[in-house]
Amino acid sequence: xxxxxxxxxxxxxxxxxxxxxxxxxxxxxxxxxxxxxxxxxxxxxxxxxxxxxxxxxxxxxxxxxxxxxxxxxxxxxxxxxxxxxxxxxxxxxxxxxxxxxxxxxxxxxxxxxxxxxxxxxxxxxxxxxxxxxxxxxxxxxxxxxxxxxxxxxxxxxxxxxxxxxxxxxxxxxxxxxxxxxxxxxxxxxxxxxxxxxxxxxxxxxxxxxxxxxxxxxxxxxxxxxxxxxxxxxxxxxxxxxxx
Amino acid sequence: xxxxxxxxxxxxxxxxxxxxxxxxxxxxxxxxxxxxxxxxxxxxxxxxxxxxxxxxxxxxxxxxxxxxxxxxxxxxxxxxxxxxxxxxxxxxxxxxxxxxxxxxxxxxxxxxxxxxxxxxxxxxxxxx
Amino acid sequence: xxxxxxxxxxxxxxxxxxxxxxxxxxxxxxxxxxxxxxxxxxxxxxxxxxxxxxxxxxxxxxxxxxxxxxxxxxxxxxxxxxxxxxxxxxxxxxxxxxxxxxxxxxxxxxxxxxxxxxxxxxxxxxxxxxxxxxxxxxxxxxxxxxxxxxxxxxxxxxxxxxxxxxxxxxxxxxxxxxxxxxxxxxxxxxxxxxxxxxxxxxxxxxxxxxxxxxxxxxxxxxxxxxxxxxxxxxxxxxxxxxxxxxxxxxxxxxxxxxxxxxxxxxxxxxxxxxxxxxxxxxxxxxxxxxxxxxxxxx
Numbered sequence: 001x002x003x004x005x006x007x008x009x010x011x012x013x014x015x016x017x018x019x020x021x022x023x024x025x026x027x028x029x030x031x032x033x034x035x036x037x038x039x040x041x042x043x044x045x046x047x048x049x050x051x052x053x054x055x056x057x058x059x060x061x062x063x064x065x066x067x068x069x070x071x072x073x074x075x076x077x078x079x080x081x082x083x084x085x086x087x088x089x090x091x092x093x094x095x096x097x098x099x100x101x102x103x104x105x106x107x108x109x110x111x112x113x114x115x116x117x118x119x120x121x122x123x124x125x126x127x128x129x130x131x132x133x134x135x136x137x138x139x140x141x142x143x144x145x146x147x148x149x150x151x152x153x154x155x156x157x158x159x160x161x162x163x164x165x166x167x168x169x170x171x172x173x174x175x176x177x178x179x180x181x182x183x184x185x186x187x188x189x190x191x192x193x194x195x196x197x198x199x200x201x202x203x204x205x206x207x208x209x210x211x212x213x214x215x216x217x218x219x220x221x222x223x224x225x226x227x228x229x230x231x232x233x234x235x236x237x238x239x240x241x242x243x
Numbered sequence: 244x245x246x247x248x249x250x251x252x253x254x255x256x257x258x259x260x261x262x263x264x265x266x267x268x269x270x271x272x273x274x275x276x277x278x279x280x281x282x283x284x285x286x287x288x289x290x291x292x293x294x295x296x297x298x299x300x301x302x303x304x305x306x307x308x309x310x311x312x313x314x315x316x317x318x319x320x321x322x323x324x325x326x327x328x329x330x331x332x333x334x335x336x337x338x339x340x341x342x343x344x345x346x347x348x349x350x351x352x353x354x355x356x357x358x359x360x361x362x363x364x365x366x367x368x369x370x371x
Numbered sequence: 372x373x374x375x376x377x378x379x380x381x382x383x384x385x386x387x388x389x390x391x392x393x394x395x396x397x398x399x400x401x402x403x404x405x406x407x408x409x410x411x412x413x414x415x416x417x418x419x420x421x422x423x424x425x426x427x428x429x430x431x432x433x434x435x436x437x438x439x440x441x442x443x444x445x446x447x448x449x450x451x452x453x454x455x456x457x458x459x460x461x462x463x464x465x466x467x468x469x470x471x472x473x474x475x476x477x478x479x480x481x482x483x484x485x486x487x488x489x490x491x492x493x494x495x496x497x498x499x500x501x502x503x504x505x506x507x508x509x510x511x512x513x514x515x516x517x518x519x520x521x522x523x524x525x526x527x528x529x530x531x532x533x534x535x536x537x538x539x540x541x542x543x544x545x546x547x548x549x550x551x552x553x554x555x556x557x558x559x560x561x562x563x564x565x566x567x568x569x570x571x572x573x574x575x576x577x578x579x580x581x582x583x584x585x586x587x588x589x590x591x592x593x594x595x596x597x598x599x600x601x602x603x604x605x606x607x608x609x610x611x612x613x614x615x616x617x618x619x620x621x622x623x624x625x626x627x628x629x630x631x632x633x634x635x636x637x638x639x640x641x642x643x644x645x646x647x648x649x650x651x652x653x654x655x656x657x658x659x660x661x662x663x664x665x666x667x668x669x
Contacts, residue, residue: 288539
């Protein structure tokens with residue numbers, strides 16, 4: 001019986017295995033982001049005012065749709081990793097529950113890095129299209145010409161939000177494993193919370209969004225994700241490994 | 244040789260008898276090393292424990308002897324011993340069965356003896 | 372050394388009892404057959420050993436560890452059944468390469484040798500293989516992994532008889548070359564009995580018997596003859612099975628208690644028949660309803 005089978009070495013082996021197995025997921029991400037880019041091209045908001053001498057037509061363009069689509073994508077990606085099928089794949093080879101979770105989280109983090117960078121690149125593509133589509137004098141927004149530190153901050157913020165969303169998706173996936181009813185219960189609980197205390201969701205959102213210090217913001221998100229991921233691991237311990 | 248798994252004879256006895264026959268045919272000579280249980284298992288597609296039991300019979304009957312760490316070897320006079328044993332035991336048992344069957348079929352002793360003579364001659368003729 | 376030890380092992384799913392107070396142990400480097408009817412608890416037992424399931428009561432130890440959710444045990448076990456799944460992104464060739472990283476005794480030469488012998492297409496996906504070919508492919512992984520404990524749960528389902536024969540031969544040859552503890556559950560006892568050393572027979576979640584094949588082969592005797600004569604000989608014997616196959620003729624299977632065949636043959640009209648292991652197991656695990664013939668007599 002071999003002894004050098006520590007948790008990290010096996011989890012990292014599983015991570016590499018999953019990375020190779022899910023490399024095609026990149027295409028789905030790019031597809032979704034291009035789709036979002038096309039939606040963004042029509043502008044997300046426009047207003048116009050007309051006076052006798054002047055006609056103003058303002059159109060807002062933003063990469064919000066791209067980022068929203070990326071968020072949805074990571075949510076389903078994390079949901080998929082908790083499916084019975086991917087669990088069976090893990091338990092076909094050497095694993096235990098913890099190493100399986102660790103490698104899943106590792107895979108999610110890798111995808112998040114990729115997803116946040118690519119979504120900010122897509123934002124660039126949008127800007128470049130705008131740049132050529134309109135007369136330069138017509139573009140009147142501050143921050144159109146990117147500063148490196150802003151880009152970096154954007155990527156990190158997107159990545160952090162994705163991490164939080166991924167942890168929520170992962171938790172939902174585990175809950176569904178425990179009982180299918182959680183497909184309904186999970187959103188119902190969120191909705192119910194809103195009913196009971198309308199401030200609840202806003203407060204929890206503000207908890208992250210209103211933080212002005214990037215460092216504190218990062219710490220809040222990382223800690224919250226860590227708690228949600230740990231909760232998922234703990235909950236999965238209630239179940240049998242493989243039916 | 245292919246083993247007969249439906250036979251009343253257990254497979255390990257078939258193994259030991261096959262080895263005895265190999266010795267009688269001088270395919271295995273006295274003082275020579277006998278197949279190991281693993282070789283036999285491979286040859287006959289059986290579990291090595293079954294093969295080991297077949298080999299143990301040979302050791303118990305002093306047809307083979309163990310050399311530590313080297314395996315089993317054919318004992319001196321093994322051939323003589325097997326011939327003697329087969330005559331006294333195997334042949335007798337076969338005859339026992341023949342006589343019982345003859346009784347079932349109401350075949351008289353003289354008739355049976357005639358039959359044996361006849362088969363004897365047939366085989367002799369075949370040889371020539 | 373004892374590799375697997377089960378003490379009063381009980382497993383229930385809701386109200387159904389799959390395993391009931393099973394105590395057994397399996398020694399190192401033995402090739403054991405796990406035999407039993409459908410629903411006797413074979414798969415449940417194997418999953419408990421592999422650490423997939425938690426016992427409801429009792430204890431199980433594999434390599435002196437509790438196998439449930441144990442990385443240590445998982446690294447030393449391979450569990451082959453037809454539920455094995457691989458990522459759809461991997462071709463068969465990829466799977467062989469990737470799986471190799473998980474098992475330190477992996478024998479790539481054997482894996483590729485068998486892969487070519489069974490003419491697999493390296494570019495094909497696992498999911499698109501036929502059931503029999505999937506079993507064959509899984510078997511290749513099971514053999515090449517050379518895990519200290521190798522578990523095959525109904526490995527030959529869907530294989531044709533030629534492939535089954537090849538599989539048993541490959542299993543035995545690799546076992547001889549690299550001895551390890553192997554458990555093989557199968558319906559087709561007649562096909563595997565020669566390569567097995569021990570048999571663990573389950574009946575309704577309990578241990579019916581656990582003996583070496585050599586002992587089991589001499590466990591029972593079949594007697595055939597006129598009903599009266601046979602019944603006379605049955606006195607004082609442990610009867611496992613009786614069957615009236617013709618008017619006034621009886622076939623009985625009794626436990627062999629050191630009687631030599633000669634003692635029986637001396638009796639005129641009595642015929643002695645060997646009892647195959649497969650039949651023996653059917654008699655031992657049979658229900659008390661008098662067999663299928665009984666249904667048609669009513």
